[in-house]
Amino acid sequence: MNKVVSGADEAIRDITDGATLMLGGFGLCGLPENCIAALVKKGVKQLTCISNNAGVDDFGIGLMLKQRQVKKMISSYVGENAEFERQLLSGELEVELIPQGTLATRCMAAGYGMPAIFTPAGIGTEVAEGKEVRNFNGKDYLMELAFDADFAIVKAWKGDTMGNLVYRSTARNFNPVMAMAGKVTIAEVEELVEPGQLDPDHIHTPGIYVHRIFKGVNYEKRIEHKTVRSRTE
Amino acid sequence: MLDKQGIAKRIAKEIKDGYYVNLGIGIPTLVANYIPDTMDVVLQSENGLLGMGPFPFEGEEDPDTINAGKQTITMLPGSAIFDSAMSFGMIRAKKVNLTILGAMEVSENGDIANWKIPGKMVKGMGGAMDLVASAENIIVAMQHVNKAGESKLLPQCTLPLTGVRCVKKIVTELGVFDVLPEGCFKLLERAPGVSVEEIKQATAGKLIIEGDVPEISLIY
Numbered sequence: 001m002n003k004v005v006s007g008a009d010e011a012i013r014d015i016t017d018g019a020t021l022m023l024g025g026f027g028l029c030g031l032p033e034n035c036i037a038a039l040v041k042k043g044v045k046q047l048t049c050i051s052n053n054a055g056v057d058d059f060g061i062g063l064m065l066k067q068r069q070v071k072k073m074i075s076s077y078v079g080e081n082a083e084f085e086r087q088l089l090s091g092e093l094e095v096e097l098i099p100q101g102t103l104a105t106r107c108m109a110a111g112y113g114m115p116a117i118f119t120p121a122g123i124g125t126e127v128a129e130g131k132e133v134r135n136f137n138g139k140d141y142l143m144e145l146a147f148d149a150d151f152a153i154v155k156a157w158k159g160d161t162m163g164n165l166v167y168r169s170t171a172r173n174f175n176p177v178m179a180m181a182g183k184v185t186i187a188e189v190e191e192l193v194e195p196g197q198l199d200p201d202h203i204h205t206p207g208i209y210v211h212r213i214f215k216g217v218n219y220e221k222r223i224e225h226k227t228v229r230s231r232t233e
Numbered sequence: 234m235l236d237k238q239g240i241a242k243r244i245a246k247e248i249k250d251g252y253y254v255n256l257g258i259g260i261p262t263l264v265a266n267y268i269p270d271t272m273d274v275v276l277q278s279e280n281g282l283l284g285m286g287p288f289p290f291e292g293e294e295d296p297d298t299i300n301a302g303k304q305t306i307t308m309l310p311g312s313a314i315f316d317s318a319m320s321f322g323m324i325r326a327k328k329v330n331l332t333i334l335g336a337m338e339v340s341e342n343g344d345i346a347n348w349k350i351p352g353k354m355v356k357g358m359g360g361a362m363d364l365v366a367s368a369e370n371i372i373v374a375m376q377h378v379n380k381a382g383e384s385k386l387l388p389q390c391t392l393p394l395t396g397v398r399c400v401k402k403i404v405t406e407l408g409v410f411d412v413l414p415e416g417c418f419k420l421l422e423r424a425p426g427v428s429v430e431e432i433k434q435a436t437a438g439k440l441i442i443e444g445d446v447p448e449i450s451l452i453y
Protein backbone atom coordinates (compact mmCIF):
# COMPACT_ATOMS: atom_id res chain seq x y z
CA MET A 1 0.00 0.00 0.00
CA ASN A 2 2.73 2.46 -0.85
CA LYS A 3 1.02 5.65 -2.06
CA VAL A 4 4.15 7.77 -2.43
CA VAL A 5 4.71 9.80 -5.58
CA SER A 6 7.80 11.84 -6.41
CA GLY A 7 6.23 15.28 -6.01
CA ALA A 8 3.46 17.65 -6.98
CA ASP A 9 3.93 17.29 -10.77
CA GLU A 10 3.48 13.54 -10.62
CA ALA A 11 0.63 13.82 -8.12
CA ILE A 12 -1.45 16.05 -10.41
CA ARG A 13 -0.36 14.34 -13.66
CA ASP A 14 -3.86 13.30 -14.72
CA ILE A 15 -5.71 16.47 -13.74
CA THR A 16 -7.00 17.79 -17.04
CA ASP A 17 -9.05 20.73 -18.33
CA GLY A 18 -12.58 20.77 -16.94
CA ALA A 19 -11.83 18.76 -13.79
CA THR A 20 -13.60 19.39 -10.48
CA LEU A 21 -11.11 19.88 -7.63
CA MET A 22 -11.45 20.22 -3.90
CA LEU A 23 -8.68 22.26 -2.33
CA GLY A 24 -8.16 22.16 1.42
CA GLY A 25 -7.33 25.14 3.59
CA PHE A 26 -9.01 28.05 5.33
CA GLY A 27 -7.82 31.46 4.20
CA LEU A 28 -4.12 30.89 3.57
CA CYS A 29 -3.86 28.37 6.40
CA GLY A 30 -3.29 24.70 5.57
CA LEU A 31 -3.10 25.22 1.80
CA PRO A 32 -1.66 22.57 -0.54
CA GLU A 33 0.92 25.07 -1.78
CA ASN A 34 2.97 22.59 -3.81
CA CYS A 35 0.01 21.26 -5.78
CA ILE A 36 -1.35 24.75 -6.44
CA ALA A 37 2.07 25.77 -7.84
CA ALA A 38 2.11 22.64 -10.02
CA LEU A 39 -1.42 23.34 -11.32
CA VAL A 40 -0.38 26.90 -12.19
CA LYS A 41 2.71 25.57 -14.00
CA LYS A 42 0.70 22.94 -15.85
CA GLY A 43 -1.83 25.54 -16.92
CA VAL A 44 -4.93 23.31 -16.82
CA LYS A 45 -8.05 25.33 -17.46
CA GLN A 46 -11.84 25.34 -17.08
CA LEU A 47 -11.48 24.01 -13.54
CA THR A 48 -14.28 23.90 -11.00
CA CYS A 49 -12.70 24.55 -7.61
CA ILE A 50 -14.42 23.73 -4.32
CA SER A 51 -12.58 25.61 -1.60
CA ASN A 52 -13.73 27.69 1.34
CA ASN A 53 -11.84 30.76 0.12
CA ALA A 54 -10.22 31.87 -3.10
CA GLY A 55 -6.82 32.86 -1.74
CA VAL A 56 -5.49 36.38 -2.07
CA ASP A 57 -4.38 38.06 -5.30
CA ASP A 58 -0.89 36.57 -5.30
CA PHE A 59 -1.17 33.45 -3.14
CA GLY A 60 -3.25 30.30 -2.97
CA ILE A 61 -6.04 29.87 -5.51
CA GLY A 62 -5.56 33.54 -6.38
CA LEU A 63 -2.58 32.39 -8.49
CA MET A 64 -4.87 30.14 -10.55
CA LEU A 65 -7.51 32.86 -10.89
CA LYS A 66 -4.95 35.29 -12.21
CA GLN A 67 -4.17 32.88 -15.05
CA ARG A 68 -7.90 32.37 -15.76
CA GLN A 69 -7.65 28.64 -15.00
CA VAL A 70 -10.84 28.60 -12.98
CA LYS A 71 -14.24 28.42 -14.64
CA LYS A 72 -16.24 28.10 -11.45
CA MET A 73 -15.58 28.58 -7.75
CA ILE A 74 -17.69 27.01 -5.02
CA SER A 75 -16.79 28.84 -1.81
CA SER A 76 -18.24 30.41 1.31
CA TYR A 77 -16.14 33.56 1.63
CA VAL A 78 -14.11 35.31 -1.03
CA GLY A 79 -13.65 38.75 0.47
CA GLU A 80 -9.88 38.90 0.40
CA ASN A 81 -9.30 38.75 -3.32
CA ALA A 82 -9.68 41.83 -5.57
CA GLU A 83 -9.06 39.92 -8.82
CA PHE A 84 -11.70 37.40 -7.82
CA GLU A 85 -14.23 40.14 -7.13
CA ARG A 86 -13.39 41.78 -10.47
CA GLN A 87 -13.86 38.53 -12.43
CA LEU A 88 -17.07 37.82 -10.55
CA LEU A 89 -18.67 41.24 -11.05
CA SER A 90 -17.66 41.24 -14.76
CA GLY A 91 -19.19 37.79 -15.25
CA GLU A 92 -15.92 36.09 -16.33
CA LEU A 93 -16.03 33.74 -13.38
CA GLU A 94 -18.94 31.61 -12.28
CA VAL A 95 -19.33 31.56 -8.51
CA GLU A 96 -21.54 29.58 -6.18
CA LEU A 97 -21.44 30.95 -2.65
CA ILE A 98 -22.68 28.52 -0.02
CA PRO A 99 -22.64 28.54 3.77
CA GLN A 100 -19.37 27.36 5.29
CA GLY A 101 -20.97 24.60 7.33
CA THR A 102 -22.90 23.41 4.29
CA LEU A 103 -19.65 23.30 2.32
CA ALA A 104 -17.90 21.26 5.00
CA THR A 105 -20.82 18.91 5.53
CA ARG A 106 -21.33 18.28 1.80
CA CYS A 107 -17.68 17.13 1.77
CA MET A 108 -18.27 15.00 4.84
CA ALA A 109 -21.35 13.40 3.27
CA ALA A 110 -19.31 12.39 0.23
CA GLY A 111 -16.69 10.79 2.45
CA TYR A 112 -19.34 9.00 4.50
CA GLY A 113 -21.16 7.68 1.44
CA MET A 114 -24.31 9.70 2.09
CA PRO A 115 -26.02 11.32 -0.91
CA ALA A 116 -27.37 14.35 0.89
CA ILE A 117 -27.62 16.24 4.16
CA PHE A 118 -30.31 18.41 5.75
CA THR A 119 -29.27 21.75 7.20
CA PRO A 120 -31.18 24.81 8.40
CA ALA A 121 -28.47 27.12 6.99
CA GLY A 122 -29.88 29.27 4.21
CA ILE A 123 -33.59 28.71 4.93
CA GLY A 124 -35.47 31.84 3.89
CA THR A 125 -32.53 33.18 1.86
CA GLU A 126 -31.48 33.02 -1.79
CA VAL A 127 -29.35 29.97 -0.94
CA ALA A 128 -32.61 28.01 -0.62
CA GLU A 129 -33.86 28.84 -4.11
CA GLY A 130 -34.69 25.70 -6.08
CA LYS A 131 -33.78 23.36 -3.24
CA GLU A 132 -35.97 20.81 -1.52
CA VAL A 133 -37.13 21.82 1.97
CA ARG A 134 -38.10 19.21 4.56
CA ASN A 135 -39.62 19.85 7.95
CA PHE A 136 -38.33 17.86 10.90
CA ASN A 137 -39.78 18.44 14.38
CA GLY A 138 -41.28 21.75 13.35
CA LYS A 139 -38.16 23.24 11.79
CA ASP A 140 -37.34 23.64 8.08
CA TYR A 141 -34.16 22.16 6.63
CA LEU A 142 -32.62 22.41 3.16
CA MET A 143 -31.56 19.28 1.38
CA GLU A 144 -28.00 19.74 0.16
CA LEU A 145 -26.24 17.15 -1.99
CA ALA A 146 -22.91 15.50 -1.29
CA PHE A 147 -20.13 16.88 -3.48
CA ASP A 148 -18.86 14.92 -6.42
CA ALA A 149 -15.21 15.87 -6.98
CA ASP A 150 -12.71 14.27 -9.35
CA PHE A 151 -9.78 15.17 -7.14
CA ALA A 152 -9.33 16.32 -3.55
CA ILE A 153 -6.03 18.05 -2.84
CA VAL A 154 -5.11 18.45 0.81
CA LYS A 155 -2.23 19.50 2.99
CA ALA A 156 -1.29 17.66 6.17
CA TRP A 157 1.49 18.10 8.71
CA LYS A 158 2.67 14.50 8.78
CA GLY A 159 1.80 11.50 6.72
CA ASP A 160 3.11 7.99 6.28
CA THR A 161 3.75 6.14 3.04
CA MET A 162 0.38 4.37 3.41
CA GLY A 163 -1.42 7.72 3.28
CA ASN A 164 -2.35 8.08 6.95
CA LEU A 165 -2.47 11.78 7.80
CA VAL A 166 -2.06 14.01 10.82
CA TYR A 167 -2.81 17.73 10.68
CA ARG A 168 -1.44 20.51 12.85
CA SER A 169 -3.44 23.15 14.73
CA THR A 170 -6.07 25.12 12.78
CA ALA A 171 -4.38 24.09 9.51
CA ARG A 172 -6.66 21.06 9.88
CA ASN A 173 -9.83 22.99 8.86
CA PHE A 174 -11.32 21.59 5.63
CA ASN A 175 -8.46 19.19 4.90
CA PRO A 176 -9.81 16.04 6.62
CA VAL A 177 -13.34 16.35 5.18
CA MET A 178 -12.02 17.01 1.69
CA ALA A 179 -9.51 14.18 1.96
CA MET A 180 -12.46 11.82 2.46
CA ALA A 181 -14.41 13.22 -0.46
CA GLY A 182 -12.30 12.99 -3.62
CA LYS A 183 -12.51 10.20 -6.19
CA VAL A 184 -8.75 10.63 -6.15
CA THR A 185 -7.21 12.23 -3.07
CA ILE A 186 -3.77 13.79 -3.19
CA ALA A 187 -2.03 14.68 0.07
CA GLU A 188 1.06 16.82 0.41
CA VAL A 189 2.79 16.71 3.79
CA GLU A 190 5.57 18.51 5.60
CA GLU A 191 6.97 15.28 6.99
CA LEU A 192 6.70 11.90 5.28
CA VAL A 193 7.40 8.94 7.56
CA GLU A 194 7.38 5.15 7.44
CA PRO A 195 4.38 3.04 8.55
CA GLY A 196 4.47 2.60 12.31
CA GLN A 197 5.92 6.00 13.04
CA LEU A 198 2.50 7.62 13.48
CA ASP A 199 0.45 6.55 16.49
CA PRO A 200 -2.68 4.80 15.14
CA ASP A 201 -4.70 6.51 17.88
CA HIS A 202 -3.66 9.90 16.56
CA ILE A 203 -4.42 9.49 12.85
CA HIS A 204 -6.89 12.14 11.61
CA THR A 205 -7.35 10.77 8.07
CA PRO A 206 -6.99 7.01 7.59
CA GLY A 207 -4.89 6.13 4.56
CA ILE A 208 -7.77 4.35 2.82
CA TYR A 209 -9.02 7.79 1.74
CA VAL A 210 -5.66 8.86 0.29
CA HIS A 211 -4.41 7.76 -3.12
CA ARG A 212 -1.20 9.72 -3.53
CA ILE A 213 1.13 11.29 -1.01
CA PHE A 214 4.36 13.24 -1.25
CA LYS A 215 6.62 15.38 0.87
CA GLY A 216 6.09 19.00 -0.05
CA VAL A 217 8.92 21.52 -0.28
CA ASN A 218 9.49 25.21 0.39
CA TYR A 219 6.32 25.94 2.35
CA GLU A 220 5.80 29.67 2.57
CA LYS A 221 2.84 29.46 4.98
CA ARG A 222 1.94 33.05 4.38
CA ILE A 223 0.07 34.81 7.18
CA GLU A 224 -2.99 36.71 5.99
CA HIS A 225 -3.43 39.00 9.01
CA LYS A 226 -0.53 39.11 11.41
CA THR A 227 -1.94 40.20 14.76
CA VAL A 228 0.29 40.39 17.84
CA ARG A 229 0.25 41.95 21.28
CA SER A 230 3.09 43.82 22.90
CA ARG A 231 5.03 42.20 25.71
CA THR A 232 4.30 45.06 28.04
CA GLU A 233 0.56 44.23 28.13
CA MET B 234 -22.72 57.59 22.39
CA LEU B 235 -20.66 54.41 22.52
CA ASP B 236 -17.54 53.82 20.46
CA LYS B 237 -16.71 50.34 19.13
CA GLN B 238 -14.96 49.40 22.36
CA GLY B 239 -18.01 50.57 24.31
CA ILE B 240 -20.32 48.38 22.21
CA ALA B 241 -17.99 45.44 22.82
CA LYS B 242 -17.89 46.17 26.57
CA ARG B 243 -21.68 46.29 26.80
CA ILE B 244 -22.05 43.02 24.89
CA ALA B 245 -19.51 41.35 27.18
CA LYS B 246 -22.05 41.82 29.99
CA GLU B 247 -24.36 39.39 28.18
CA ILE B 248 -21.86 36.56 28.54
CA LYS B 249 -22.46 34.18 31.41
CA ASP B 250 -20.14 31.92 33.34
CA GLY B 251 -19.82 28.54 31.62
CA TYR B 252 -20.72 29.80 28.14
CA TYR B 253 -19.23 28.63 24.88
CA VAL B 254 -19.24 31.73 22.66
CA ASN B 255 -18.70 32.33 18.95
CA LEU B 256 -17.48 35.84 18.09
CA GLY B 257 -17.81 37.16 14.54
CA ILE B 258 -15.42 39.46 12.70
CA GLY B 259 -15.19 43.18 13.59
CA ILE B 260 -16.70 44.60 16.78
CA PRO B 261 -17.62 41.10 18.08
CA THR B 262 -13.92 40.15 18.12
CA LEU B 263 -13.32 43.02 20.57
CA VAL B 264 -15.77 41.50 23.06
CA ALA B 265 -13.10 38.96 24.05
CA ASN B 266 -11.09 41.78 25.65
CA TYR B 267 -13.87 42.53 28.14
CA ILE B 268 -14.80 39.10 29.48
CA PRO B 269 -13.88 39.15 33.20
CA ASP B 270 -11.03 36.82 34.20
CA THR B 271 -13.24 35.41 36.92
CA MET B 272 -15.56 33.93 34.32
CA ASP B 273 -15.13 30.52 32.79
CA VAL B 274 -15.83 31.17 29.10
CA VAL B 275 -14.57 29.24 26.06
CA LEU B 276 -14.37 30.96 22.68
CA GLN B 277 -15.18 28.95 19.58
CA SER B 278 -13.60 29.88 16.26
CA GLU B 279 -15.50 28.21 13.43
CA ASN B 280 -12.41 27.36 11.42
CA GLY B 281 -11.94 24.64 14.01
CA LEU B 282 -10.90 25.70 17.50
CA LEU B 283 -12.31 25.82 21.00
CA GLY B 284 -10.25 27.74 23.52
CA MET B 285 -9.09 30.71 21.50
CA GLY B 286 -6.65 32.91 23.41
CA PRO B 287 -5.23 36.40 22.83
CA PHE B 288 -2.98 37.45 19.96
CA PRO B 289 0.54 36.01 20.23
CA PHE B 290 3.53 38.06 21.29
CA GLU B 291 5.53 39.53 18.40
CA GLY B 292 7.76 36.81 16.95
CA GLU B 293 5.62 33.98 18.37
CA GLU B 294 2.91 34.01 15.70
CA ASP B 295 2.18 30.62 14.15
CA PRO B 296 0.83 30.57 10.58
CA ASP B 297 -1.00 27.31 11.37
CA THR B 298 -2.91 28.90 14.25
CA ILE B 299 -5.49 31.47 13.17
CA ASN B 300 -9.05 32.46 13.98
CA ALA B 301 -12.05 32.72 11.66
CA GLY B 302 -10.95 36.25 10.77
CA LYS B 303 -7.61 34.80 9.58
CA GLN B 304 -5.77 36.60 12.39
CA THR B 305 -2.89 34.94 14.18
CA ILE B 306 -3.99 33.87 17.65
CA THR B 307 -2.96 31.64 20.55
CA MET B 308 -4.60 28.64 22.15
CA LEU B 309 -5.36 28.52 25.87
CA PRO B 310 -4.71 25.44 28.01
CA GLY B 311 -7.55 22.99 27.38
CA SER B 312 -8.02 23.98 23.74
CA ALA B 313 -9.33 21.52 21.20
CA ILE B 314 -8.86 21.44 17.43
CA PHE B 315 -11.35 19.88 15.02
CA ASP B 316 -12.25 19.90 11.36
CA SER B 317 -14.73 22.24 9.68
CA ALA B 318 -17.55 19.68 9.56
CA MET B 319 -17.39 19.06 13.31
CA SER B 320 -17.10 22.80 13.93
CA PHE B 321 -20.45 23.42 12.27
CA GLY B 322 -21.79 20.22 13.76
CA MET B 323 -21.42 21.65 17.26
CA ILE B 324 -23.01 24.90 16.06
CA ARG B 325 -25.96 23.10 14.45
CA ALA B 326 -26.38 20.89 17.51
CA LYS B 327 -26.68 24.07 19.66
CA LYS B 328 -23.65 23.36 21.81
CA VAL B 329 -22.49 26.96 21.35
CA ASN B 330 -24.42 29.10 23.86
CA LEU B 331 -24.03 32.56 22.36
CA THR B 332 -23.26 33.94 18.91
CA ILE B 333 -22.24 37.57 18.46
CA LEU B 334 -21.99 38.93 14.95
CA GLY B 335 -22.11 42.08 12.86
CA ALA B 336 -24.86 43.08 10.44
CA MET B 337 -25.66 45.47 7.63
CA GLU B 338 -29.39 45.39 8.41
CA VAL B 339 -31.72 43.85 10.99
CA SER B 340 -35.49 43.86 10.62
CA GLU B 341 -38.07 44.22 13.38
CA ASN B 342 -38.93 40.51 13.11
CA GLY B 343 -35.29 39.52 13.64
CA ASP B 344 -34.19 38.91 10.03
CA ILE B 345 -30.54 39.72 9.39
CA ALA B 346 -28.63 40.72 6.25
CA ASN B 347 -24.85 40.83 6.36
CA TRP B 348 -23.28 39.10 3.37
CA LYS B 349 -24.04 40.76 0.07
CA ILE B 350 -24.82 44.10 -1.59
CA PRO B 351 -26.04 43.13 -5.07
CA GLY B 352 -23.80 44.52 -7.82
CA LYS B 353 -21.40 46.11 -5.35
CA MET B 354 -20.00 43.79 -2.77
CA VAL B 355 -19.93 40.02 -2.82
CA LYS B 356 -17.80 38.57 -0.08
CA GLY B 357 -19.88 35.59 0.82
CA MET B 358 -21.67 34.45 3.93
CA GLY B 359 -18.82 32.41 5.42
CA GLY B 360 -20.21 30.71 8.52
CA ALA B 361 -22.83 33.38 9.26
CA MET B 362 -25.77 31.54 7.66
CA ASP B 363 -25.00 28.37 9.58
CA LEU B 364 -24.65 30.30 12.84
CA VAL B 365 -27.86 32.31 12.56
CA ALA B 366 -29.87 29.29 11.39
CA SER B 367 -28.98 27.24 14.44
CA ALA B 368 -27.96 29.48 17.34
CA GLU B 369 -30.67 30.19 19.89
CA ASN B 370 -28.99 33.22 21.37
CA ILE B 371 -27.83 35.74 18.77
CA ILE B 372 -26.65 39.26 19.55
CA VAL B 373 -25.89 41.70 16.75
CA ALA B 374 -23.18 44.32 17.23
CA MET B 375 -23.39 47.11 14.68
CA GLN B 376 -23.57 50.82 13.94
CA HIS B 377 -27.12 52.13 14.17
CA VAL B 378 -27.05 53.86 10.79
CA ASN B 379 -25.09 53.17 7.60
CA LYS B 380 -22.56 55.48 5.94
CA ALA B 381 -25.37 57.24 4.09
CA GLY B 382 -27.02 58.01 7.44
CA GLU B 383 -29.87 55.53 6.90
CA SER B 384 -31.20 53.38 9.73
CA LYS B 385 -30.03 49.75 9.85
CA LEU B 386 -32.92 48.79 12.17
CA LEU B 387 -35.67 48.41 9.58
CA PRO B 388 -39.27 47.24 9.14
CA GLN B 389 -37.88 44.81 6.55
CA CYS B 390 -34.37 44.12 5.29
CA THR B 391 -33.65 45.45 1.81
CA LEU B 392 -30.46 43.42 1.25
CA PRO B 393 -30.29 39.65 0.60
CA LEU B 394 -30.96 37.85 3.87
CA THR B 395 -28.51 35.81 5.90
CA GLY B 396 -31.22 34.34 8.12
CA VAL B 397 -34.83 34.86 9.19
CA ARG B 398 -36.35 35.56 12.61
CA CYS B 399 -33.13 34.84 14.45
CA VAL B 400 -31.72 38.01 16.05
CA LYS B 401 -32.64 38.36 19.71
CA LYS B 402 -30.72 41.43 20.77
CA ILE B 403 -28.89 44.37 19.16
CA VAL B 404 -26.26 46.66 20.63
CA THR B 405 -25.40 49.82 18.68
CA GLU B 406 -23.58 53.05 19.52
CA LEU B 407 -26.98 54.45 20.54
CA GLY B 408 -28.47 51.72 22.70
CA VAL B 409 -29.45 48.16 23.55
CA PHE B 410 -32.53 46.62 21.93
CA ASP B 411 -34.48 43.41 22.25
CA VAL B 412 -36.08 42.04 19.12
CA LEU B 413 -39.49 40.86 20.30
CA PRO B 414 -41.23 37.83 18.78
CA GLU B 415 -44.26 39.94 17.82
CA GLY B 416 -42.03 41.93 15.46
CA CYS B 417 -40.60 45.09 16.99
CA PHE B 418 -37.49 46.54 18.59
CA LYS B 419 -37.73 47.29 22.30
CA LEU B 420 -35.37 49.92 23.65
CA LEU B 421 -33.79 48.53 26.83
CA GLU B 422 -30.96 50.96 27.49
CA ARG B 423 -29.64 54.12 25.85
CA ALA B 424 -26.01 55.06 25.41
CA PRO B 425 -24.61 57.78 27.70
CA GLY B 426 -25.64 61.20 26.45
CA VAL B 427 -28.11 59.87 23.89
CA SER B 428 -31.79 60.83 24.17
CA VAL B 429 -34.75 58.60 23.46
CA GLU B 430 -35.73 61.08 20.74
CA GLU B 431 -32.39 60.63 18.95
CA ILE B 432 -32.85 56.88 19.03
CA LYS B 433 -36.40 57.21 17.64
CA GLN B 434 -35.05 59.36 14.79
CA ALA B 435 -32.38 56.80 13.91
CA THR B 436 -34.69 53.76 14.00
CA ALA B 437 -36.83 53.02 10.95
CA GLY B 438 -38.45 49.86 12.31
CA LYS B 439 -41.18 49.73 14.93
CA LEU B 440 -39.72 50.82 18.27
CA ILE B 441 -41.26 50.16 21.67
CA ILE B 442 -40.30 52.44 24.55
CA GLU B 443 -41.65 51.74 28.01
CA GLY B 444 -41.21 54.12 30.92
CA ASP B 445 -37.84 55.66 31.76
CA VAL B 446 -35.08 54.04 29.73
CA PRO B 447 -31.89 53.72 31.78
CA GLU B 448 -28.43 54.63 30.54
CA ILE B 449 -26.05 51.83 29.63
CA SER B 450 -23.67 50.99 32.43
CA LEU B 451 -20.30 49.63 31.39
CA ILE B 452 -19.39 48.70 34.94
CA TYR B 453 -19.82 45.14 36.05
